[in-house]
Every structure is written in C-alpha cells, then in structure tokens.
Amino acid sequence: MTNTYYEFFCPVKVIAGKAALEHIPYELTGLAAKRPMIVTDKGVRAAGLLDPVIAACEESGLEIISIYDDVPPDSSTTVVRDIAAIYRKEKCDSIIAVGGGSAIDTGKAVNILVSEGGTDIAKYAGAGVLKHPLKPFFVVPTTAGTGSEVTSVAVITDEKKGVKLPFTSSFLLPNAAIIDPRMTLTLPPHITAATAMDAMTHAVESFTCMAKNPLSDAYATAAIKKVSQSLLHVMDNPKDSDGRLELAQASTMAGIAFSNSMVGLVHSLGHATGAICHLPHGLCMSLYLPYVLEYNLETIRQPLGELLLYLEGPEIYAATPASRRAEASISALRKLRDALYKRCQLPRTLKETGKVSEDQLDHIAEMALDDGSIMFNPKEVSLKDARAVLQRAWA
Amino acid sequence: MLAKRIQPLAFQARRLYVELMFQVMGRALQAVSEVDSEVQGEAQALPKGFLFEMMVMPEGAKLIVEHIGNGRFHYHGGSAPRPADVSIKFKHIAHAFLVLSFQEKTAVAFANDRMLVDGDVSYAVRMTRILNRLESFILPKIIAKRAVKEYPENLHLPEKLISAAQIYLKVATHFVQTARA
Numbered sequence A: 001m002t003n004t005y006y007e008f009f010c011p012v013k014v015i016a017g018k019a020a021l022e023h024i025p026y027e028l029t030g031l032a033a034k035r036p037m038i039v040t041d042k043g044v045r046a047a048g049l050l051d052p053v054i055a056a057c058e059e060s061g062l063e064i065i066s067i068y069d070d071v072p073p074d075s076s077t078t079v080v081r082d083i084a085a086i087y088r089k090e091k092c093d094s095i096i097a098v099g100g101g102s103a104i105d106t107g108k109a110v111n112i113l114v115s116e117g118g119t120d121i122a123k124y125a126g127a128g129v130l131k132h133p134l135k136p137f138f139v140v141p142t143t144a145g146t147g148s149e150v151t152s153v154a155v156i157t158d159e160k161k162g163v164k165l166p167f168t169s170s171f172l173l174p175n176a177a178i179i180d181p182r183m184t185l186t187l188p189p190h191i192t193a194a195t196a197m198d199a200m201t202h203a204v205e206s207f208t209c210m211a212k213n214p215l216s217d218a219y220a221t222a223a224i225k226k227v228s229q230s231l232l233h234v235m236d237n238p239k240d241s242d243g244r245l246e247l248a249q250a251s252t253m254a255g256i257a258f259s260n261s262m263v264g265l266v267h268s269l270g271h272a273t274g275a276i277c278h279l280p281h282g283l284c285m286s287l288y289l290p291y292v293l294e295y296n297l298e299t300i301r302q303p304l305g306e307l308l309l310y311l312e313g314p315e316i317y318a319a320t321p322a323s324r325r326a327e328a329s330i331s332a333l334r335k336l337r338d339a340l341y342k343r344c345q346l347p348r349t350l351k352e353t354g355k356v357s358e359d360q361l362d363h364i365a366e367m368a369l370d371d372g373s374i375m376f377n378p379k380e381v382s383l384k385d386a387r388a389v390l391q392r393a394w395a
Numbered sequence B: 001m002l003a004k005r006i007q008p009l010a011f012q013a014r015r016l017y018v019e020l021m022f023q024v025m026g027r028a029l030q031a032v033s034e035v036d037s038e039v040q041g042e043a044q045a046l047p048k049g050f051l052f053e054m055m056v057m058p059e060g061a062k063l064i065v066e067h068i069g070n071g072r073f074h075y076h077g078g079s080a081p082r083p084a085d086v087s088i089k090f091k092h093i094a095h096a097f098l099v100l101s102f103q104e105k106t107a108v109a110f111a112n113d114r115m116l117v118d119g120d121v122s123y124a125v126r127m128t129r130i131l132n133r134l135e136s137f138i139l140p141k142i143i144a145k146r147a148v149k150e151y152p153e154n155l156h157l158p159e160k161l162i163s164a165a166q167i168y169l170k171v172a173t174h175f176v177q178t179a180r181a
C-alpha cells in the first residue's frame, strides 16, 4: 500500500503554546494588517473566550475594528454576505476567525468575498476556482478536533437551494493558526471527548487510507500518541492547561495529516449520520471508528498494527506478537471509548445515542456511499457492506 | 518544445492511445448502460441531462457522456454541448496513460493527486462506481483486477462473457457507424 507518488502541503504558520494569543498583533503587522475583524459565534463570546484575544491586541495598540459574533452552527451564504458587507463598511483589512468548524469555515468564505469582490459566494464554489492569495487570515480554534485551521476546504450552506457548497483552494488556508491552551480550557467534558475522538479518527484514517504518505504518517502517529496519552487525563483534570495544549496540538497535527492524505469510511458514515440524524460529527467518529477498522482489517493489517505503538506505548507494543497488533489496536480504541462512556456517556453504538432508529440505517448507508471520502477507503464498499457495518454499530 | 524533438513517436503513441481509450470507454459506457441493470440503477440517481466529462489538462482529449434518463448514457465524443456537471481532470497525459493502460487503479490515481474532480463530489463518486463496473465488464479479469479496488463478486463468468460480448458488439457497431458518418 505504499504510494509511489504523493503530494504534501501545509504553509500555515503554527503559533502554539502558552501566551500564543499575544503573538497575534506582531504577526498581523508583519502582514501589513492594521484593521482586523473577528468572526465568531455567540457561544465563544458567552464563554468569555474573546476577552483574552481582544486584550492581547489592545495591549499592543492594535484595535479590533469589528466583531461579528452571530455565526450559526451551519453557516450560510447569507451570513457570509452580511459579514463581508460589514467588513467593507468598516474598512477592515484582515480576518481573525475564533471558534470551531463553523466560525472557521465562515471566516474562509468571507475572505473569498472580501478579497475577490462581489456578494455571491456561490460563484466561487468548487475546486481550484481561486487563482490569487486572499487577505491576511488568522484562525484561533476553540475546540480541539476539526483541524479546520490547517485544511484548504470550507463548506457553506446555500439556504435558497438547500445544498451545501464546497470550496477548495490552498488560498483558503490561514496565514497562521494560533493554538493557545486558554481557548479550550472551558470545553465541557462531552465536547472535549467527541472532538478529541474526531482528531483521533483523522489521524487513524489518514494513516490507514489510500492516500497515506510518509509525511502525513509522521503527523498522524504523533497526533495519535498525544490523544492517547492526554485525553483521559484531561477528562479527569479539565483545568490542566498542559493537557489541553497537548490535545489542541494533536488536533492540528491530525488536521495536517488528513488534509494531505484524506479520510475514509468512518467519515462517509459520519457525514451521512450527521445529515440524517443530526448527531455531532465527533460523536459519530468515535462511534464508527472500531467498526470500520474491523471492516477494513485485512486490507490495513500492517499499518493498523503499527499504530499500537502510539496507542498503547512501547511495552504493550513489544509484548504483542506482530500478528495480533492490528486487533490490539482496535481493542485499545474500544477501551478508550469505554473509558469515555464512563466519564461522559459518549455513545459507543447507534442505539446508545437515542437519536437513531433502526429503520434509518438503509438511508444512512445509501448516503454514505455517495460521500467523497469513501473514494479513499482502502477497501471497496458496496451498499451491502455499508449496511452491514451500520448493523454492527447499531448495538 | 524540447521534449518533442527528443521522443516524438513515443509521445504521439501515448496521446493516440489515450484518445482511443476515451473513445472505447465512451462507447462502452453507452452500451453498458443499455444492458446492465446495476449500471442503470446507479445512473438513475443522476439528473436527466447530466453531463460527465473526463479530460486531460490543459486542453487534451475528452470523453463526454450525458445521462439521457432511465439510467441510460449517451456518448457525445470529445465535445460537450454545454459545460460539464462533473469533470474528472487528469493533470497530465502521462497520468491519464497510467490509469487508462491499467498500470494505476482509478482510486489510487485519485489518492495520488493525479487528477482533480470538479463538480458535485457525490455524483463523481457515483460515476467512479459506474466506471469500475464498466472496467470489470469490458476487461479480462486479470487486467480488471489491476484497474479496480475490488473485482465484483456478482460478476460470474457466463454473465460476464455474455455481457462483454454484447458490449463489444455494440462498441464495434458504434465504431462502424462513426466510421461511416
């Protein structure tokens, strides 16, 4: 399964660690930006997460010109147009997205409009439409999971047509991602768990799917090691900022890995389940991960076995015969899920979610089969196969 | 221009091969959509008038088919009546040659960044499944195995032989018709 050819690209400057936010003013002035706009959501503002960002800028004499804090969980073309209008009216010259996947995607899309002009974001949908660099754009993630701060994709809903528009371009990548442990310190337990399992899934899938390559492998294994070592510790000590930083970095590393080597069936099933049953993405990832690995097992035995080292550490890896390591990796992930269930009832089966009925499985399977990430799953998936995996994940 | 002076014949042969394979695939796609219920089932989910294109960047050979309803495809040759809804673009003729000469699986070529997808990804995924089914039909099993991730289990020899014969027959007729026209 080694690739004879691959590409790897990540031009995002990562600014990570204690007092990372205080680097924003310096980095912005380095790009000749003086009038930043913050794009965020109500939850982030209510949690007080904007305060340290604003304080860090004002202390350096950099004024935040405008704050838009009304990004919905599923961002739309209308929201993007409205924010772009404010940006223009206030004569801003750069964007700082503070938040999770939706705020970050919105920031990316707003950056397209304010850089390329116009009010119709749909015009720029698709791959490779953008041909020029955009305005200075910074991302401050407030969840540790999506990895959106290092991906070149944004998804925005077109409300009128009722479709999701994908935007793909390396110009969507932010100039800098600021990873500060203060931003994830107050994440509630179930979100901490679900988002960390999203990061774990990004890393595991990128390491076992078709587009794996030596560079993404290095990021993936490092991310798996960090999540394995820190997640339960953070669940038990939510205020531990070292642990929080470990998870945040793991999320970014896993993001770098999967944006270069893609994901597979876990995400296909997760995207379909999210759309049909409205379950959070991270929860779906955690739920499907072991079942999909079992489905792919014979195709990915070698790489999955290698992951045992990062999931369980050198002693257990060495003590496990090579022929049993792939199964042991799956057991390690199941053990982690059990531990998370004990701490915050993160569901392990579709039944445990209480939000899925068995008669929806056919629909989920059909939708998953049309999901783009299924292309990169190492084993071919038929409708029957997808349905069988869902059945195993049922209870 | 320098490369042209060095290996003109090899380059020309590769270009001709890709053009020919596009023609064979285009005709076979139309033929298989007339006989195979599985392909029809997959294609039925595509909108009527849906245009699918495979092309070599920047302005190389093209394969264009249209879904004309009820799961049937119509092969348009190398020129589209309007912009395609889904386009699979090989970055270079060398990459198209790797895939079309079955040295690199379609899915691997995707994974290796050999080609780009423009348009609705879910339709692109569906078209890839149809192309996989097509390849396992028209190619001898030993070559088909190299071209697709998994050879379909439900494609038993008699069915395959009969259908392949039907398709070859139809492809041949199409060739003759085009040659006459």
Ligand SMILES: [Fe+2]
Binding pocket: A146, A198, A201, A202, A267, A281, A285
């Ligand atoms: Fe994910």
